[in-house]
Amino acid sequence: MTRIDRAPVEVPTPSRAGARVVERLALAHFWVAVIAFGVAAAMALMQALSRASLDLPWRSAKMYYLSVTAHGVLMALVFTTFFIMAFGYVVATRTLGREAGPRGLAWTGYWLALIGTLATAATILAGKATVLYTFYPPLKAHPLFYIGLALVVVGSWCWSAVMLLSYRAWRRVHPAAAAPLAMQGVLATVLVWLIATVGVAAEDLIQLIPWSLGLVPTIDPVLARMLFWYFGHPLVYFWLLPAYVIWYTLLPQVAGGKLFSDPLARLVFVLFILLSTPVGFHHQFMDPGVSAGWKLLHTLLTFAILFPSFVTAFTITASMELAGRARGATGWLDWIGKLPWRDPLFSSIALSMILFAIGGIGGAINASFGMNAVVHNTAFIQGHFHLTVGSAVALTFMGAAYFFVPRLSHRELELGLLARVQPYLWFVGMMLFSISNHITGLMGMPRRVYEAGYGGSPVAAAWRGLTGLSAVGGLFLFTSSAFFMLVMIGTALAGKRREFEPVVWAQPLHPAPTKRTLFDRYGLWTAIAVLLVLVAYAYPLWAHLRMARFGSPGYSPF
Ligand code: CU1
Numbered sequence: 001m002t003r004i005d006r007a008p009v010e011v012p013t014p015s016r017a018g019a020r021v022v023e024r025l026a027l028a029h030f031w032v033a034v035i036a037f038g039v040a041a042a043m044a045l046m047q048a049l050s051r052a053s054l055d056l057p058w059r060s061a062k063m064y065y066l067s068v069t070a071h072g073v074l075m076a077l078v079f080t081t082f083f084i085m086a087f088g089y090v091v092a093t094r095t096l097g098r099e100a101g102p103r104g105l106a107w108t109g110y111w112l113a114l115i116g117t118l119a120t121a122a123t124i125l126a127g128k129a130t131v132l133y134t135f136y137p138p139l140k141a142h143p144l145f146y147i148g149l150a151l152v153v154v155g156s157w158c159w160s161a162v163m164l165l166s167y168r169a170w171r172r173v174h175p176a177a178a179a180p181l182a183m184q185g186v187l188a189t190v191l192v193w194l195i196a197t198v199g200v201a202a203e204d205l206i207q208l209i210p211w212s213l214g215l216v217p218t219i220d221p222v223l224a225r226m227l228f229w230y231f232g233h234p235l236v237y238f239w240l241l242p243a244y245v246i247w248y249t250l251l252p253q254v255a256g257g258k259l260f261s262d263p264l265a266r267l268v269f270v271l272f273i274l275l276s277t278p279v280g281f282h283h284q285f286m287d288p289g290v291s292a293g294w295k296l297l298h299t300l301l302t303f304a305i306l307f308p309s310f311v312t313a314f315t316i317t318a319s320m321e322l323a324g325r326a327r328g329a330t331g332w333l334d335w336i337g338k339l340p341w342r343d344p345l346f347s348s349i350a351l352s353m354i355l356f357a358i359g360g361i362g363g364a365i366n367a368s369f370g371m372n373a374v375v376h377n378t379a380f381i382q383g384h385f386h387l388t389v390g391s392a393v394a395l396t397f398m399g400a401a402y403f404f405v406p407r408l409s410h411r412e413l414e415l416g417l418l419a420r421v422q423p424y425l426w427f428v429g430m431m432l433f434s435i436s437n438h439i440t441g442l443m444g445m446p447r448r449v450y451e452a453g454y455g456g457s458p459v460a461a462a463w464r465g466l467t468g469l470s471a472v473g474g475l476f477l478f479t480s481s482a483f484f485m486l487v488m489i490g491t492a493l494a495g496k497r498r499e500f501e502p503v504v505w506a507q508p509l510h511p512a513p514t515k516r517t518l519f520d521r522y523g524l525w526t527a528i529a530v531l532l533v534l535v536a537y538a539y540p541l542w543a544h545l546r547m548a549r550f551g552s553p554g555y556s557p558f
Contacts, residue, residue, distance in 0.1 A: 018099035022089050023408045025106055029086035030405060032114060033079045033397075034488050039121075040074035041481035043067040048433070048474025052467045053452045062558040064450040065130040072133025073124060076389060078117050080239045081152065083397045085109070085159045087242050088186050090404060092163060094503050095180035096170040100162055109158025116151025119144050130558050132448065134228065135208070137219045140554030143212040150204050153197050160190045178513055179520050181265055182505055185245035188269040191526055192276045193238045195533065199230030199280075211554065218551025222289040223544060229280035230537060237276040237305075239389050243352075243396040244268065247316050250403070251349050252506035255339055257323025262512035264315045266519040268308040273525045275305040278536030285372045289547070294540045295369055301536065302367040309360060316353065322509060348399025348423040352392045355430055359387025362438060377448075380441025383434040391430050395423060398484050405488060407503065411495025415487045422483040429476025436470040439463075 046067050050059055092100035100106065122144070123129045129141035135149075167179070167187060179187065203224050211219045248265040252258055259265065281298035284290055324335020340346045362384040365371050375381065406413045413419060440463040441447070452467060454460035518524075 019093065021103060022093040022100055025100075025103075025110070026086040026089040027405075027408050028110055029082045029089070030401065030408070032117065033082035033086065034401070034485070036074040036078040036082065036117070037394075037481070038485045040071045040079065041478060041485075043071040043074075044481075045474055045478040047071065048471045048477075050450070051452050052471035053464070054471070061450045062127060062130065065132070065558065066124060066127055068448070069130055069132050070121070070124045073120060075394070076133050076235075076239075077149070077152065078121075080389070080393065080397075081113065081156055082117075083401075084189065084238065084242045085113070085156065087245075087400070087404075088159060088163050088189070090408070090503075091182045091186045091245070092166045095183045095505065096166060098166065098170060100166045101169075102162065102165065105158050105165075106162045109155040109162065111155070112158065113152045113155025116148040116153075116155060118148070119151065120148030123148065127558060130556075134232070136228070137208065137211070137221050137224045138552040138555050140212060140556050143209060146204050146208045146212055150201070150209070153201055153204070156193065157197070160194055163187065163190045176516050178516055180505070181259075181262060181512070182245050182249040184266055184519065185241060185248065185269050187522060188273050189238060189241040189245075191273050191522065191529070192234050192241065195277050195526070195529055196231045196234035196238060199227045200232075203227035203231070216551075218553055220549050221552055222287065223549070225284060225287060226280070226290070226537075226541065226544065229283040230277065231280075232283060233280045234276035236389065237272050239393045241269070241272055243393050244312055246396055246400050247312065247349055247353075249505045250400070250503075251316065251346065252319040252323060253504055254343060254345050254403075255320055255323035257319055257326050257506075258509045259506045260315050260318035260322060260509055262508035262510070263519075264311055266517075268311050268315075270519055270525055271305070271308040273522075274529050274532060275301060275308075277529065278532045279305060280537075281540075282367045282372070285369055286376050289544055290540055291543075292369075294536075297536060299367060299369045301532075303364075306360070306364060306367075313353070313357065319506075319509075320350075342420055344402045344419040344423060345399040347420070348395050348402070348426075351423050351427040352395035352399075355387045355395070355427065355434070356392035358434070359384055359392065363388065375441055377446055378441035379437040379445040379447050382447050383437030383441060386430060386437070387434050391426070391434075395426050398426075399423065401484075401488065405491055406495065406498075407500045409492060409495065410497060410499060411491055412498045413487065414490035414493075414495045415483075418483040419487045422480050422487070425476050425480035425483065429473045429478075429480055432473030433470045433477060434473070436466040436473065440466045440470075 046056065047064065049056055050064055089100050089106070092098075120129070123142050124145065126142075129135075129145035131139040131141045131145070135141060135145070163186060167183065171179075207219055207224050207227070210216050248259060248268075252260075279298050279302045281290055281295045282302045285295055320339060321335050324338040327335075327338040329335035329338045339350065341350070362380070365375060366381070366384060402413055402419050443463050443466075444459060445463050445467075452460070
C-alpha cells in the first residue's frame with residue numbers, strides 16, 4: 001500500500017482585484033443562463049397545456065414547434081452551457097487560488113457565445129427555425145440559426161482554453177501536487193466537451209451552414225445524424241459532470257459530513273473522459289446506414305458508462321449517511337431525517353438524485369438495442385430526459401445558484417421561503433410530468449406531435465387523462481421556475497449587502513493523497529479516449545462515406 005501524505009492542502013486566495021474580476025465574469029455568465037431559463041420555462045408551460053389539448057388563443061402548429069425549438073435550445077444548450085462556464089470560473093479561481101485567465105480570452109468567449117445565443121434565439125422567435133433543438137436535416141432553418149450555434153460553440157472553446165491554461169499555470173507552480181478534486185471534475189468536463197464538439201462543429205460547418213446558405217443544393221441526413229449524435233450523447237455528460245462535481249465537492253460539506261471517498265470520485269471523472277463519446281449510435285438504433293454490429297458495440301459501451309453513475313449513487317449516499325450520523329443519527333435509516341432538508345442547495349440535489357435514479361432506469365431501457373424499439377420516438381423519451389437533464393442537472397444548477405449567486409454578488413439571498421419551497425415544487429411537477437409521459441409513451445403516444453387528438457383516434461382518447469396529469473405537472477414546474485426567477489431577481493435587486501466566508505469544499509473521510517497520481521494524467525486519458533472514439537466511429541464513418549449517398553433538399557414546413 002502506498003503511504004498517504006497527510007499534510008493539508010494549502011489553498012491560497014487570489015488577490016482581491018483578481019477575485020472581483022472573476023466574480024464579474026462568473027455573474028455575467030450566470031445571468032445569461034438565468035434569463036435563458038426564464039424564457040424557456042415560459043415556453044414549456046404553453047407546450048404542456050397545448051399537449052393536453054387545451055384550446056389556447058394563440059395555439060397553432062407553427063407556434064407549437066417554434067416554442068419547442070426555443071425551449072430545447074435555450075434550456076439544453078444555452079442555460080446549461082452558460083451555467084457550466086460560470087461554474088468553471090468559480091471552481092478554477094477558488095480551488096487553484098489564482099485568477100482564471102487570460103482575462104481577454106475569457107471575455108472574448110463570453111461575447112462570442114452571447115452574440116451567438118442572441119442570433120439563434122432571434123431566428124427561432126422570428127419563426128425562421130422550427131427545427132427543434134436536434135436540428136435534424138432535412139428540416140432546414142435560416143443560416144443565422146446555425147451560425148449562431150457555431151458562435152456559442154467557439155465561445156465555449158475559449159472557456160475551455162481558459163480552464164486548461166489556468167490549470168497549466170497552476171501545475172507549473174505545483175508540479176507534484178494532486179489537482180483539487182473540484183478542478184479535476186471541471187477538467188474532465190472540458191475534455192469531454194472538446195472531444196464531443198468536434199462532431200457538431202463538423203456537422204455545422206461542413207454540412208448545415210453551406211446548405212442553408214444555398215451553396216450546396218442537398219444534404220446527407222444520415223451523415224448529419226451520425227455527427228450530431230457523436231456530439232449529442234457526450235453533451236449529456238457535459239451537463240451532468242458539473243452537477244456531479246457539486247454533489248461530490250459541495251453537498252457533503254453543506255450536509256454537515258464528509259465525502260465518503262476521494263479516489264472513487266476521481267475514478268468517476270476519469271471514466272467519463274474515456275467513455276462519454278463512443279456511444280452515440282444508441283440514439284440511432286432505428287436509423288438505416290449503420291450496421292447492427294456497430295450498434296451493438298455502442299450498446300455495450302453505453303452499459304459501461306452507466307457504471308460511474310452507479311459509483312456516484314453509492315458514494316454520495318454513503319456521504320449523506322455520514323452526514324446524518326454526524327448530526328446524531330444512530331438507527332438504520334434515521335440519518336435521512338437528520339439531513340438539512342430546508343436548505344435549498346441540499347434539497348435541490350437530494351430531490352434531483354431521486355428523480356435521476358428513476359431516469360437512469362429508463363435510460364438503461366433506451367440504451368438496450370432491443371427494448372429501444374418499444375419506446376423509440378414516443379413520449380417515454382421526453383419523460384426520460386426531463387428526469388436527467390431536466391432534473392439531475394437543472395435542479396442541481398438551481399440549488400447551486402442559491403449558493404453561488406449571493407457569494408458572487410455579495411448579497412444575501414432574498415425571498416428565502418420561495419427558495420426553500422421551489423425544489424419541492426419541481427420534484428412534484430417532474431414526477432407528474434415524467435411518470436405520465438413514460439406511461440403514455442409505453443401506450444404508444446408519439447413525441448414531437450402537435451395535434452394531441454391524433455385525428456380522433458380511440459388509442460389517443462385512452463391517454464387523455466394522463467396528458468392532463470402531465471399538464472398539471474407542467475403547472476407545478478412553471479410555478480417552481482417562477483419562484484426561482486423571483487429569488488434570483490430579488491437577490492440581485494434587493495439583497496442586503498453581505499460578505500461571505502470563502503467557499504469550503506468537502507473534506508474526504510480518509511485523507512486524500514496530496515501527491516499527483518495517475519488520475520491527473522490528462523494527456524494520457526485524452527489519448528485513450530480518442531483511441532476509443534476511433535474504434536467506435538472510424539470504420540462506420542468511412543463505410544458510410546464510401547456508400548452511394550443520396551442528398552436531400554431542405555424542408556421548412558412553416
Ligand atoms: Cu445518449
